[in-house]
Amino acid sequence: MGLIRWIGRAIGLDVHRTFCEVAICEDGEVRSAGRVPSSPEGIRSLVDSLLPSDRVALEVTGSCWEVARILEPHVDRVVVVSPEDTGIASARAKTDRLDARALASLLWKGELESVWMPDERCRILRRRLSRREQLVRARTRSKNEILASLQRRLVAKPAVSDLFGVGGREWLEGVELALEERESVDAGMRHVEFLDREIAEVDKLVAQQALNWPEVPRLMTIPGVNVICAASFIAAVGDANRFLTSRQLVAYLGLDPKVKQSGDEPARSGRISKRGSASARWGLVEASWSVVLQPGPLHAFYERLKDRKGHGKAIVATARKLSVLCWCMLTRSEDYAHQQPTLTRKKIRRLEIAAGAPKNTRRSAGVWSTNVMMRTAERELAQQAEASYKRMVQDQLAGRATKKLARV
Numbered sequence: 001m002g003l004i005r006w007i008g009r010a011i012g013l014d015v016h017r018t019f020c021e022v023a024i025c026e027d028g029e030v031r032s033a034g035r036v037p038s039s040p041e042g043i044r045s046l047v048d049s050l051l052p053s054d055r056v057a058l059e060v061t062g063s064c065w066e067v068a069r070i071l072e073p074h075v076d077r078v079v080v081v082s083p084e085d086t087g088i089a090s091a092r093a094k095t096d097r098l099d100a101r102a103l104a105s106l107l108w109k110g111e112l113e114s115v116w117m118p119d120e121r122c123r124i125l126r127r128r129l130s131r132r133e134q135l136v137r138a139r140t141r142s143k144n145e146i147l148a149s150l151q152r153r154l155v156a157k158p159a160v161s162d163l164f165g166v167g168g169r170e171w172l173e174g175v176e177l178a179l180e181e182r183e184s185v186d187a188g189m190r191h192v193e194f195l196d197r198e199i200a201e202v203d204k205l206v207a208q209q210a211l212n213w214p215e216v217p218r219l220m221t222i223p224g225v226n227v228i229c230a231a232s233f234i235a236a237v238g239d240a241n242r243f244l245t246s247r248q249l250v251a252y253l254g255l256d257p258k259v260k261q262s263g264d265e266p267a268r269s270g271r272i273s274k275r276g277s278a279s280a281r282w283g284l285v286e287a288s289w290s291v292v293l294q295p296g297p298l299h300a301f302y303e304r305l306k307d308r309k310g311h312g313k314a315i316v317a318t319a320r321k322l323s324v325l326c327w328c329m330l331t332r333s334e335d336y337a338h339q340q341p342t343l344t345r346k347k348i349r350r351l352e353i354a355a356g357a358p359k360n361t362r363r364s365a366g367v368w369s370t371n372v373m374m375r376t377a378e379r380e381l382a383q384q385a386e387a388s389y390k391r392m393v394q395d396q397l398a399g400r401a402t403k404k405l406a407r408v
Contacts, residue, residue: 008076009051012104013058014096015067022046023100025108030101038063043070050075057107059083060115065123079107079114084275086112118238125209125235129228129279132202139195146172146188149181164192206231207355215240219326220347221339223382224290227351229283233326236280240330249327252276253284255320272316284319292318295382296338297389298325304393338385340378 014021015038022033033049036042047070050056056071057079058064068078083089086106088099106112118126143164155175160167172185210216210227219230236253243249250256254275261267274281292302292315301321305314329336353359 009054010104010108011050011054011056011075012100012102012107013056013067014100014103015058015061015064016096017063020046020067021096021100023097023104025101025104028108030105032097032101038067040070043067047071047074052076055079055107057081057103057112059086059088059103065117068117078117079112080117081112082115116238116242118235121209121213122235122238125206125231128202128206128209129232129235132199132206132228133279135195135199135202139192139199142188142191142195146185146192149177149184149188150175153177153181203354204356207351210351211355215330217348217351218329218333218335220351221329221336221344222287222291222322222325223294223296223336223340223343224292225287225322226290226347227354229287232277232280232283233323236277240327243327246324246327250320250323253281253323254278255281255284255316255323272320281319284322285315288315288318288322291322294340295379295386297385298322300386300389300393304390338382340382342374342378 008026010025012023012025014023018038019035020038020042021035024031024033036046050071052075054075055077056075058067058081060080060082064080068080071078081103086103088094088102091098091102103112147163155177158168158171160171162168163172169189172189175185177185207227210231213234215234216227216230219225219233220227237243237249240249243252247256251273252275254273254277256273257269258271258273259267259269288298288302291298293299298318298321302314302318305317309317325336328334
């Protein structure tokens with residue numbers, strides 16, 4: 001989005017939980033216009049005083065999208081800006097009235113850059129994924145409390161691989177514990193079971209929405225990318241075509257390195273900027289852990305960087321490479337060239353089952369009984385693609401070395 005220049009009335013809103021501070025800038029003169037309640041009725045009362053030619057600016061907050069949704073049909077444009085881009089947070093004098101006046105003045109001067117406003121479909125998917133993340137964190141806390149109860153009583157680890165699976169739960173019921181610890185374990189297990197059901201319900205809604213969104217199954221053709229990673233990427237990015245280059249997308253996701261340069265010193269790159277959607281960035285990094293275990297160009301890229309920069313930096317670099325790959329696939333409307341078809345079919349089938357489809361149908365009869373020779377052949381093809389990538393990189397490095405020698 002470019003900078004927005006406006007010569008009419010500019011309205012600044014400082015949105016809070018209970019009220020919105022209003023300021024108006026007209027012909028360069030800023031004046032405060034009081035407060036309105038942060039409720040649907042209060043925002044509609046503000047609408048009555050606005051003109052169709054007005055533009056409104058507000059910062060990103062928890063309720064900003066609902067305020068923007070109510071205002072959009074009645075004004076020329078609603079501009080939602082990032083607090084980091086306004087400079088208001090670092091002002092020497094900061095009050096609600098001054099913040100609203102600063103927004104109005106910046107909007108009138110054309111110095112505000114709007115963030116991308118997701119459509120209704122993206123907003124719904126974002127909210128569902130956010131709720132799922134909160135439920136998973138709550139379940140993790142309950143599981144940790146159960147583990148802490150066992151540790152306090154010096155209970156050895158069970159022989160089962162998953163303490164919260166069927167065998168693990170049977171083992172937990174038979175463990176002798178003190179009364180207070182048994183109460184904690186039983187309460188924690190009830191909470192885990194409740195959260196499992198809630199997470200399954202959210203997963204069903206996400207799966208149903210993903211099946212009706214062709215871009216999500218397309219990203220799932222990458223080995224190691226599941227529905228949550230693909231949906232998080234789509235919810236954060238929306239339409240990939242709004243990014244002219246993959247570099248813009250990488251910066252939007254906060255996976256680009258910070259650069260520092262002063263005077264005659266050469267530029268130095270540091271840690272990633274971590275701007276943009278934290279959930280999408282986390283999903284890409286988590287997916288990279290699985291992607292690098294599969295043969296293919298991304299595995300070769302990871303191994304090459306790990307030898308020079310270590311595992312952590314190599315994983316983040318793989319996540320950045322994965323985001324570029326997703327951008328290319330979405331803008332070109334192409335599936336992953338080195339996908340493993342049987343693995344992709346299994347992932348899509350699991351997605352259909354999570355959305356509520358019956359488990360056993362004639363159409364899915366051959367999905368789970370994949371021929372071993374077929375899977376082996378697919379992995380061999382992926383290994384060939386990995387070898388081809390390695391040769392390409394080696395040729396590029398050799399070409400650069402030859403050019404350097406020629407210059408000398």
